[in-house]
Amino acid sequence: MTGLTVTDLRVVYPGRPPVVAVDGVSIEVAPGEVVGLVGESGCGKSTLARAVCGLVAPAEGSVEFDGEPVTPLGLRRRSPGLTRVQMVFQDPYSSLHPRRRVGAQIADGTRAAARLSGADRPAPAEWLERVGLDPGAARRYPHEFSGGQRQRIAIARALAAEPGLLVGDEPISSLDASTQATVAGLMRELTVAAGAGLLFISHDLSVVRLVADRMVVMYRGRIVESGPTAQVWNGPRHPYTQALLGAVPLPDGLGTLPAAPPDDVEYPLEPVLHQ
Amino acid sequence: MTEARRTIAGTTVLEIADLRILGPGGREILRGIDLHLVAGRIQGLAGESGSGKTMTALASLGLLPTTLRASGSIRLLGDELLGMRARQWNQVRGRRIAMVFQDPSTSLHPMLSIGAQLTDHARIHLRIGRAEARDRAAGLLARVRVPDPEGALRRYPHQFSGGQRQRIAIACALMCEPEVLIADEPTTALDVTVQAGVLRLLRGLADELGLAVLLVTHDLGVMSAVADDVAVMRAGRVEESGERHQVFTAPRSDYTRALLAALPGSAEGVETLDDVRALVAQEQGKLA
């Protein structure tokens, strides 16, 4: 079990001129590891997330999970092996089917896992409990829940498929601030306990810092800094990472204005890697 | 209506007293809000979704949906605003109370030039000519640090970045030298590096112009960076209100305390993975 291996990935969106969203990215997520991917809008992190799951096709490079190439979603049904790569989307209001019961949607996840091995699996009610919801809620519909609760349901559905890799594409950005840390923590606990890897993508560095083992910083389609979270957070070496960290306002009540880089600044694209 | 435009720092400019808003069917949306906006100070209004903070802002702008009924008092330098007719609100909105909203891609009219958007309402409100309005607009664009102000007047919103559009929106708000600026999630849609610049701008404007600012946001980090006073709302009530430092480091209400405890970076907040695990366990415990 080798986990996720992305090599020299390049994703280009058509247009005049074509937009290079991901420009030669190599990244790995080992089973049981949590990798936090941060960056601002347009850096390519969402595109990278989609490429990892096969939702967009790469122009160059490769995405492999446990040695098997992750083929882009095509006409055919997803092969059972590849359902081991699951995703939690940003918007909890559009990632659940609006007209099916919550329990049925979680059961879809369980069914995907059952395609791989027919062993007995937890019922949807148990998954609801694991993500911090009332197990009796399985009979309800998504619109009866708040945004935060819907996100937990989406997480339950993804984890019910027993993935080897869970990709969270801004999974906490639409949630209330008071629940962001809890949901991020929940994702980490459940994923790591299952022996799976978690690729946690967010623009919110403070929360990523809490749950990620390694932190990877993206800028303009490339990785500019990467290393163990504590090292990157306490001693960032790339100017972009330094600017990014310096701009985060802390809720400490001290009235410190965050450092503001000029609007049109451009940072070097060469990466800095911590060991 | 008073003629005075420049208010002395420290004067209470906007006074909201016992503001109540009822929705259809008698549902209580706001349950008696008291708030003061002081010239030169940024009043933060924090709260999660559904707390009523945006409703408070809308009520102060006379932008509540007509299906809602408001009672209480909102006084602008002594003039009662609640219950004013549309025509009276048109004199106040944009001129004495200005606003900046969240989404920079929809806060500016996509088909009008920046110059037109900045000067149109100012010319009507202030009865100044085109040339004078343009000069004023260029001056404000320079103050909010939009590069090449003269050229910018001729350009259109889509030619600017999100952060610049938000600055332009702020400049637009300042054209008539308002006494109050209401900003509802002004930086939420911006990248954090861009947000930092806009926050500094807001702080600078409050200090230099003696503006009374109401900053509505769910982001307590933003609150901590620029607000002088903080009010925390929940379910239509103000749970806690006071000076920023006190609210953040020695909150009096359990709700505020719990809110801060769940945030990384706050005084008693989550700092390590163990803290997060404790939060998660605490939540499981509540359900059991």
Add this chain to the structure above:
Amino acid sequence: MNKIATRRRRLPAAWRTPLALTGAVVAAAWIVIAVLGPLVWPHDPLAQDLPRLAAPGAGYPLGTDALGRDVLSRVLAGAQVTIPLALLLVGLSLLVGGLLGAVAGLFGRWADEAVMRFTDLVMAFPTTILAMVVAASLGASLLNAVLAALIVSWPSYARVIRGLVLGVRTAEFVLADRLLGFSTARILRSDVLPVVAGPMLVLASLDVGTATLLLSGLSFLGLGARPPTAEWGSMVAQAVVNFDSWWLGVFPGLAILTVVMAFNFLGDALRDALDPRTAGTIGEGGAL
């Protein structure tokens, strides 16, 4: 916030308009007439035993035609021809157009290009003329008329369904289902169909009127129903020859008019009922 959607206790607002009720009643009446068939015909529509070209009067309320047949009976019998065929035509167009549109929307790229260009090709021809050509070359008969009409009617369904499917396809819950290994059939059935069903029903009900006109038109031109079949369009054609016997053309014409209008009103009501903004129902989103 977590209320369970309650059942509607009254007819949804969209259905309570006079037009909707009129449409429903008239359409229902015609369907009943078509179903009951011979039970409601005063005379045999094919029997030529009455005085010829008699004006409306006792014994034959709508008059008689040039061959001594009772117009009322023929008009009522016409319902048994036109309505089932119009509904059949709409159903088939929905099926063919819907499948092609769904394929185009789901599979994209080549499939999309192929289907859409084919759609464009068919739509480039004037509808009635193309139907006439096809019907003429196949030989005049009601079934051939339906076939001809089908060929010109499916493209609009294909276009609309393709648009709806494209919208759904990129919806995140569909992506999530695909990642979970749902088969294409399953995606169509449980994700796409619920979204597509409503608008399709509206389109279909509005189209019954058009189908009726098309089929009657083809019969009027002699390309559909053949004598002695009692069909409204061909009855109008025969009336042209004896145009001073006004009752020969007016009553079949009125029959066509009322059927078309009834289904148009129904379609409008359906559309309003499904649009959450105009539905005015309690519960989630408004529906039938």
